[in-house]
Amino acid sequence: MIYERPRYLDAGESALVVEFGDSVDPALNVLVLALESALRRAGPKGVGETVPTYRSLMIHYEPLTVTRAELVASLESLSPRESASPTAKARWRLPCCYAPELAEDIALAAHSLGMTGERLAELHAGADYRVYMYGFAPGWCYLGGLPRELALPRRDTPRGPTPQGAVLIGGGLSLVATNPMPTGWYVIGRTPERLFSLDRNPPILIEPGDAIGFDPIDARTFWALEARAASGETLARRDEAR
Amino acid sequence: MSGALRIISAGPGVTIQDAGRRGLLRFGVTPAGPMDQDAFMAAVLAAGDADGAAIEVSIGGVELIAEGLALGLAIAGGSFDIRLDGRALPPACALRLEPGERLSLRPGRAGAWCYVAPFGRFDLPLVFGSLSTHSRAGIGGLDGRMLGRDDILPVTDLRPPPDRLLAIGATWLEAARTKLRVLLGPQDDYFSHDTVETFFSSRWRVSARSDRMAYRLEGPPLRHLKGHDLVSDGLAFGAIQIPGDGTPLVLMADRQPTGGYPKIAHVIGSDLGPLAQARPGDYVAFERVSWETAVAARRRRADLIAAGPRLASEPGEISTEFLLSWNLIGGVVDAKEVD
Numbered sequence: 001m002i003y004e005r006p007r008y009l010d011a012g013e014s015a016l017v018v019e020f021g022d023s024v025d026p027a028l029n030v031l032v033l034a035l036e037s038a039l040r041r042a043g044p045k046g047v048g049e050t051v052p053t054y055r056s057l058m059i060h061y062e063p064l065t066v067t068r069a070e071l072v073a074s075l076e077s078l079s080p081r082e083s084a085s086p087t088a089k090a091r092w093r094l095p096c097c098y099a100p101e102l103a104e105d106i107a108l109a110a111h112s113l114g115m116t117g118e119r120l121a122e123l124h125a126g127a128d129y130r131v132y133m134y135g136f137a138p139g140w141c142y143l144g145g146l147p148r149e150l151a152l153p154r155r156d157t158p159r160g161p162t163p164q165g166a167v168l169i170g171g172g173l174s175l176v177a178t179n180p181m182p183t184g185w186y187v188i189g190r191t192p193e194r195l196f197s198l199d200r201n202p203p204i205l206i207e208p209g210d211a212i213g214f215d216p217i218d219a220r221t222f223w224a225l226e227a228r229a230a231s232g233e234t235l236a237r238r239d240e241a242r
Numbered sequence: 243m244s245g246a247l248r249i250i251s252a253g254p255g256v257t258i259q260d261a262g263r264r265g266l267l268r269f270g271v272t273p274a275g276p277m278d279q280d281a282f283m284a285a286v287l288a289a290g291d292a293d294g295a296a297i298e299v300s301i302g303g304v305e306l307i308a309e310g311l312a313l314g315l316a317i318a319g320g321s322f323d324i325r326l327d328g329r330a331l332p333p334a335c336a337l338r339l340e341p342g343e344r345l346s347l348r349p350g351r352a353g354a355w356c357y358v359a360p361f362g363r364f365d366l367p368l369v370f371g372s373l374s375t376h377s378r379a380g381i382g383g384l385d386g387r388m389l390g391r392d393d394i395l396p397v398t399d400l401r402p403p404p405d406r407l408l409a410i411g412a413t414w415l416e417a418a419r420t421k422l423r424v425l426l427g428p429q430d431d432y433f434s435h436d437t438v439e440t441f442f443s444s445r446w447r448v449s450a451r452s453d454r455m456a457y458r459l460e461g462p463p464l465r466h467l468k469g470h471d472l473v474s475d476g477l478a479f480g481a482i483q484i485p486g487d488g489t490p491l492v493l494m495a496d497r498q499p500t501g502g503y504p505k506i507a508h509v510i511g512s513d514l515g516p517l518a519q520a521r522p523g524d525y526v527a528f529e530r531v532s533w534e535t536a537v538a539a540r541r542r543r544a545d546l547i548a549a550g551p552r553l554a555s556e557p558g559e560i561s562t563e564f565l566l567s568w569n570l571i572g573g574v575v576d577a578k579e580v581d
Binding site for chain 1: 425
């Protein structure tokens, strides 16, 4: 649901959450990202880092420089809704291997969904995804657009650390991971691309609001591309949005 | 001129931290930085560099020596047992460490974190402008990890070490608190009025399962009114999340940037240091304040930090309130109210 007016919520005295709604919805995320970019363009004093999520923008600020009331007033004056466009700024294609030897949980997830691993891979690779946000760990990229047939609750207990470049599903969403971390989601693929690299500046390729699609590859191709990614090559292909 | 510190031994959780990594939070990069920013600031300011870095010593303790050249070091934090070749030092001090002398920090009466800042700059690679270690992501500090035996920390751009032992007086560290102040919300409406009352009336024991990412608090489970799953939101330092099992988690320096549990309240900035200094087994409690009160406390602290620490060779030159405060920091609930 999209609220009629955004809610301004305090996360302590130096962070303000602007909440546009309470669901995972591209229309909400568009509002979040439009406010963030309008705020960055305006650059009001005392505003620090911003964190866009599915439905809200967290704004860290220094209350000794700008009061909460002043910050809210300047946010109200930005009127970003007019500039909000759901069109992706860029479209990316990422290679992804769905072979069970690399997609560690694909059989388990497919079993829970009552389908074969091949069908799961086909459905996952056939969809277009929107990058909603980064979170959890550096470069963990949260996607919307998972086909309804692949909606699966998160695990009851987390699995062990994910492999590098894990492509995951859980809670009706998909996610591309970077570094190994325990997770309650299912590893249904792996991409050799590094979505976050300390050797790149900026360290990420893909912005919130961009679109992603997956190109299936076999395990042999994965390892060949993995070696190229390890030596610093960027594998993702970018198509400029029209 | 450059020198080095060698780690003789280090318990788990000893890392290098500066003020934190900024600018990449929206890409999932945790700022890290010191658990107790107040004590950290006392150490780096006493060492002569407001933008400097320090070794953050956990209750695992550390033992180190200087190699090559004598190094100046400033130490501040919880009430640790600090010894130079076995001789006890005041809990906040600046000293000259001669090559071969052993400096050891062990947990003392109270407090969970202590900072050792060099009179110089750690000659280690910056990662996105910061030396702060985020060990879960393997970023920053020394190879992105906790320090261990025989690690060498090169120190360059040396500043002259103090010629005698100096006690550090940092006025912003003086206020020990019986209750940590919080701003309610934003998801306090996920809980009944009675549950919110329970949160404020209970004493909470800091769990042994606490680390730089979060402090887990043991007490009466807090039940949600309308489920515990939230569409993920940004997470600030001091956010008090209530996950499904009803056990509060206070998000600390290494928190993940986003999370999906309701946040009943947030610890105000001025009380994050005293919270961080609570050890596993210590008790904390919370009281509700307004945004205006939180900002007034923040202003007072910022003014005191701007005035800087005092360095004195005679213990008598440091106020008794200051020395008293070392007995109180960390024993948040059990301490006497001093202000």
